[in-house]
Amino acid sequence: MESHIQTLMEVLQQTKGYIYPNEVELHWGLLVVVYPYVTGLVAGAFILASLERVFNVREVQPTYRLSLLTALAFLLVAPLPLLAHLGHPERSFEIFLTPNLNSAMAMFGFVYAWYLAVVLLLEIWFDYRKDAVIWSRHETGFRRLVHRVFTLGANDLSEHAVRFDRSAGKFITVIGIPSAFLLHGYVGFIFGSVKANPWWSSVLIPVVFLFSAMVSGIALILILYMLTSLFRRMEIDMRCADKLGSFLFYALIIDFSLEMLDFIHRLYEAEESIGILSQMISSRLFISLVVLQILLGTVVPLVLLGIFSPAFHTRAFVHAPAELRRLIYFCAAILIEVGIFSTRWNVVIGGQIFSKSLRGLTVYKVELLGLEGLLTSVFLLILPFVILYVLVKFLPPWPEAEAAAPSEPNS
């Protein structure tokens, strides 16, 4: 109690103007920032994978399996921030048992389960089944067991069966694209439908979330592709990197335009909240919104990619040597990740630091320790990479692993 009062007094000292007592402390903290960030990465990575599958973008083929595994690794982590934030993870399964159709939040379990079980796992299963059967044949011990279990005993390698795998995978991807849209559009919907909060309540939010998800997903795969190639001492396929760079550019353009549209729309509407919101942007959110999100996270990458990636022509404006291009893509992708994280921060935290009286601002203090603290969030952001490492060990996404198949390589 005493220490609680102490922190409360500390925060009170930094509030500005008039705020209601129940607004002094934020209820949704860093973990709720991590959650949409991670789900965005899932949706983005998956949409990138579907480009190869459905739209036959051959250049990004080397990242196809990597994208799927990345999506899976992040999807497994996606609900953890929520569980840590809400507490009592052992009760979470109850939302499946007593579905509440009136609550968008309660339906998350189903959106998640659908996406995990019906889309992602199935697609990975069909994609890897042939390889897993072949791998398990000349393996021993634990790996053999894992691959055996993975195939569910479906070890038919006839050309017929393999062709079925491929068309089933394609079919699932077609379902998967709207599902990925649903998964992340839904996250935006949760915020966008809070009608009492002028910072969130906007029909554009789900769409903005979606495109920022694509941006962050593509950037993540670009980073992972470059890093894994580096560690495996393989040559980076520059056609693939260039293509990813251009996609990143297109997605970023759409994302930025939508955000600006939202912004200008708010300015022009000039509802009564505009005063406090602009005050918030120019004080509390200045670094995270203007500097990190817009300047470093969007404008700088846009300029870099616009100049150096072949986004407009088959050739870039400035033809840089491959070495330099790689470096530029890498930096742009890192900046974008930081920028999108700030976007999530600005939505979640920004929506809570201004008073609903529209007359004051509070502050958000990030704790270091504790379940809702910085360390938990860092852990949750590292965890997907650990999971991805394990997944990659058992289901190597590299082309040369695939080529080890004795039967006809049909692609």
Next chain:
Amino acid sequence: MRQQVSRLTVLFVILIGALVAARIFLVPETFGELGHFRAAAIGDIADLQVKYAGRAACAECHTDVEETRLAGRHASVSCEACHGPAADHAEDPMARQPEKPVGRALCTLCHGYDPSRPTGFPQIDPAIHNPLQPCTACHQPHAPEPPVTPEGCSGCHGQIARTKAVSHHALLPCTTCHTVEEEHKLNPSASRPTKPAARSFCGRCHAPDATPPPDIIQQVPRVDLATHGGHYVCWQCHYPHFPELR
């Protein structure tokens, strides 16, 4: 059927079967009877131990404290707001003695300066208001004395007086707008002061052609009584003790 399809079908049938089984066995019996919750939870909650006794319970034994409190400025603050939940103590006084919040933390929770508090609520800046001493060294917690013995109306209408003191009407004495008999200060309910009743009252100073009393030295903002604010009385939009332009 294809091998893959049959294997997956088995897997999904098992999963869905598990969900159905879980629904049958794990959903609590009374769930959904009254709404989207377990109806029996109401009983469980009603059975929880009560921690607060309520002010009336304290008064039974601590009559002296209760009387002091009711006569003072903390008349609206309940005992357990300061002493913490004390149902166990009220039940058996010797079992546990409630805390006596003698430091500075508790009082500043309500009295520390915070702009969101109502205008006129007594507030201090704990950093400069007699630091290092417990509040109770100077203020009796059960009947805190007002800082200076108030004279006239503010003795009883402190909040209104403090509010008016920081408003544009600061320099208008209460009696400009209320006619008060001496009796009111002795027996408030027996003699009610008057309150302005019509728009024309405010017009005495704010109408375009009005001549405010000579002791008003500031510029008085004028409005056209015929059109301004429609037919509503002025204090439907302007709080008379703190007129703001809203």
